Amino acid sequence: MNCGDIPYHIDYSPLQELRGASLVVLQLPDGLRAYTHCLLERVKRETGARVVVDADPTYGACDLHYPRLHSILGADAIVHVAHTPYPPDLSWPRVEPEGPPRIVYLQARSKAEPPIEAVREAARILRSHGPGRVALTATGQHVHVLRGIREALLEEGLNVVIPKGVPPYFEDGQVIGCDYRVARSAEADAHLIVAGGLFHPLGLYLATLRPVVQLDPYRGEAVDRTRMFERVYSARLYKVSRAMDAKRWGVVVGLKTGQYRPWLVERLLKLIEERGGEYILYAAESLNEERMRAIDAAEIDAWIITSCPRIPLDDLHHYEKPVLTPGEARMALSGSLTPYIFPW
Numbered sequence: 001m002n003c004g005d006i007p008y009h010i011d012y013s014p015l016q017e018l019r020g021a022s023l024v025v026l027q028l029p030d031g032l033r034a035y036t037h038c039l040l041e042r043v044k045r046e047t048g049a050r051v052v053v054d055a056d057p058t059y060g061a062c063d064l065h066y067p068r069l070h071s072i073l074g075a076d077a078i079v080h081v082a083h084t085p086y087p088p089d090l091s092w093p094r095v096e097p098e099g100p101p102r103i104v105y106l107q108a109r110s111k112a113e114p115p116i117e118a119v120r121e122a123a124r125i126l127r128s129h130g131p132g133r134v135a136l137t138a139t140g141q142h143v144h145v146l147r148g149i150r151e152a153l154l155e156e157g158l159n160v161v162i163p164k165g166v167p168p169y170f171e172d173g174q175v176i177g178c179d180y181r182v183a184r185s186a187e188a189d190a191h192l193i194v195a196g197g198l199f200h201p202l203g204l205y206l207a208t209l210r211p212v213v214q215l216d217p218y219r220g221e222a223v224d225r226t227r228m229f230e231r232v233y234s235a236r237l238y239k240v241s242r243a244m245d246a247k248r249w250g251v252v253v254g255l256k257t258g259q260y261r262p263w264l265v266e267r268l269l270k271l272i273e274e275r276g277g278e279y280i281l282y283a284a285e286s287l288n289e290e291r292m293r294a295i296d297a298a299e300i301d302a303w304i305i306t307s308c309p310r311i312p313l314d315d316l317h318h319y320e321k322p323v324l325t326p327g328e329a330r331m332a333l334s335g336s337l338t339p340y341i342f343p344w
């Protein structure tokens, strides 16, 4: 792979902070693995350190592996590419360690940009949802295109806002798979999200229950996802209603660096006890259907995953027992289908 072909603009300037480090771990999303050698050389050159590439997957800034990278490997710094720091109020005690390893985030901006025809199509779809306010959001690698898209939508006569970010965790208009507070703060009537895939648009819909139009920079198209996501929403409500009769719960506690949420676990356990239920606590770093089948038991009626809320939603959506996000579990335990709570 030619390093000039990297499909992202990467800001390497934070590497200056790591001059003098001796062992640096480089963490990349799988989408950038093909260019590992380019980033590796750059990190070596800028820091002067020995660099080890983290071969384990990292799907977000909630998953930095720093305890073992420091205690076993002796890393004194981590370079994490393509995510902003995980919001500390969602994890405990905080995502980043007080001391070593130092963690430096390199932002990666996708070179893929939605064509103007797709933006105009998005405007047409949004108009079909009524004249209200539109919130314009994006995943981290696309936030840099939001201002230009907003200008184009204003020219189309739409009332468009880019919701304010919360630095350093969220840039203006930025969402992550388990946190849509920036989008919700706009109190918009409809949402336009710049993202590839369905992961973030679906989360945005469930967090707002407003029409969601996706502007996909990779496919160069605008698609109204609202109907599709309404069906997912109905299926989630069905799972919540089934879990309302659950007496015995399996509660999964996350062990990834940003996915340990004891405050949330305690709150859910209290709700279970108040309803006369019982629980078994499980601790897991990762969970998929295979592991779920391995740990599941006839005694358990329903599950709550407190680590990553996308596990019940994306990976275990078709599991035969209800597997709920924390927000959905709160609904089931309070015996109410409204309001729908996603994700926490």
Ligand code: SF4
Pocket: 059, 060, 061, 062, 063, 176, 177, 178, 179, 259, 307, 308, 309, 310
């Ligand atoms: S959605 Fe899951 S993997 Fe992504 S940042 Fe949130 S907890 Fe991490």
